[in-house]
């Protein structure tokens with residue numbers, strides 16, 4: 034479809050769907066949303082625990098691989114990113130975390146007015162429909178349903194929380210409420226036992242209004258310009274090259290890998306690198322693709338003396354039972370995330386914000402299966418895992434083009450655990466995990482530690498283990514970060530790309546820094562606030 038619209042949005046992910054919904058509330062606007070992937074009407078997308086099946090599925094996933102990383106002992110990490118309506122919110126683990134209030138105050142302090150905690154709290158409240166009810170921090174009646182997830186708690190959640198209490202960690206019933214610190218149940222973007230992605234919560238209602246046109250299986254390959262002004266996009270669909278024109282603005286919502294890639298392909302990025310790729314330089318900005326910020330994490334795993342989800346998810350009769358529970362009642366283990374509970378903790382008491390996130394999983398997947406994360410066919414023994422990831426790593430990676438071909442994957446350098454601080458806090462954190470497992474009542478339920486195993490004890494061995502087994506927890510961001518100064522940022526506080534007109538980046542790439550916690554909520558916030566900024570004429 035060649036055509037002319039007021040706004041052309043690239044990418045129907047977490048931010049793009051929210052943006053289309055909020056901008057499209059003005060019926061006088063015509064909006065085109067272009068998505069490289071296809072529909073989200075798929076069984077394993079709608080079924081919350083189907084998540085493991087989406088991990089490597091090229092039908093819904095860009096399946097990126099990072100460069101071999103010294104911090105991960107030379108391994109090349111798998112980087113899944115959603116490639117379908119809803120983007121990564123259609124393949125993610127559905128944990129709903131806004132981040133620490135101090136993270137947003139950092140954004141404002143970095144020269145981004147309108148992005149402090151007091152500024153973003155009303156947006157978070159307005160977008161959500163929280164099943165736990167409204168209060169000073171939480172909202173009801175918004176488009177996005179968030180399940181408080183108190184009903185389906187696995188029997189091992191309470192012993193886990195009690196063991197955390199034994200080692201002095203506070204309980205917190207709502208990480209998105211008054212404070213983030215402590216341990217408790219995770220809230221989920223799940224509604225009626227089905228994944229509540231950005232596509233379901235925002236895009237479908239937006240499409241029903243009639244002024245938002247969605248084009249699937251169409252990959253944007255570049256931007257068109259008239260002088261300094263972005264005027265539209267070129268894209269490929271069904272083997273054809275097409276263009277779409279934006280009367281007002283082009284908005285990149287392709288996520289933290291693809292948005293900076295598109296900027297570079299269009300001549301906005303590090304000048305020398307673009308020249309080396311044979312691309313003309315429109316705006317020389319070294320920050321495009323730089324500052325790649327991501328959380329790294331791993332699991333500790335035990336064999337239990339009591340049944341876990343492994344015992345019901347693995348055998349055929351169990352599969353039949355949980356399948357029937359989900360099909361007929363939208364309940365049971367398939368209706369929730371693999372992460373039942375978790376928390377935000379500090380590895381030393383001097384910190385003003387927690388620096389580690391925990392994930393409790395009443396199951397284990399030590400035995401690999403080709404092409405999937407075997408969530409639906411876990412290990413053949415009662416397994417239990419505690420995952421952990423860093424909240425505010427100091428290591429930074431970067432993205433570059435591997436080729437000027439817009440259909441080729443970019444080169445991702447994670448640069449994990451590159452700083453002594455990141456290694457030291459992870460070492461302290463894995464020791465904390467062992468203290469939790471050794472604390473009653475959890476300790477009495479554990480038969481033996483399986484990963485890394487009791488032989489791994491010294492600091493050197495523990496460090497080697499976490500570097501060997503860690504990987505992305507799928508929160509890449511900041512690759513087109515916001516800030517007032519083009520010398521250090523890509524977009525201004527109104528999310529407009531420095532150095533050109535008519536072009537914004539509205540997704541996780543534009544985070545000023547990576548919030549401590551999962552990134553779906555902050556990415557949706559970008560869409561919500563971005564629409565406000567556009568509609569206010571900024």
Ligand SMILES: Cc1cc2nc3c(=O)[nH]c(=O)nc-3n(C[C@H](O)[C@H](O)[C@H](O)COP(=O)(O)OP(=O)(O)OC[C@H]3O[C@@H](n4cnc5c(N)ncnc54)[C@H](O)[C@@H]3O)c2cc1C
Pocket residue numbers: 043044045046047048049067068069070113114115116117118119120121122124125126127128129130251252253254286287288289291292295506507508509540541542551552553554556557
């Ligand atoms: C496996 C996994 C598990 C996760 N678990 C959680 C979790 O439990 N909780 C949480 O809060 N966060 C989680 N996250 C992270 C979170 O989902 C993402 O940070 C968030 O969805 C990013 O939103 P976005 O809008 O920036 O990008 P995305 O949602 O990734 O959207 C980008 C969209 O743009 C499209 N696109 C890209 N390039 C083009 C192009 N050239 N042309 C057309 N379309 C294009 C993509 O196909 C995609 O649909 C997880 C992520 C993954 C991958």
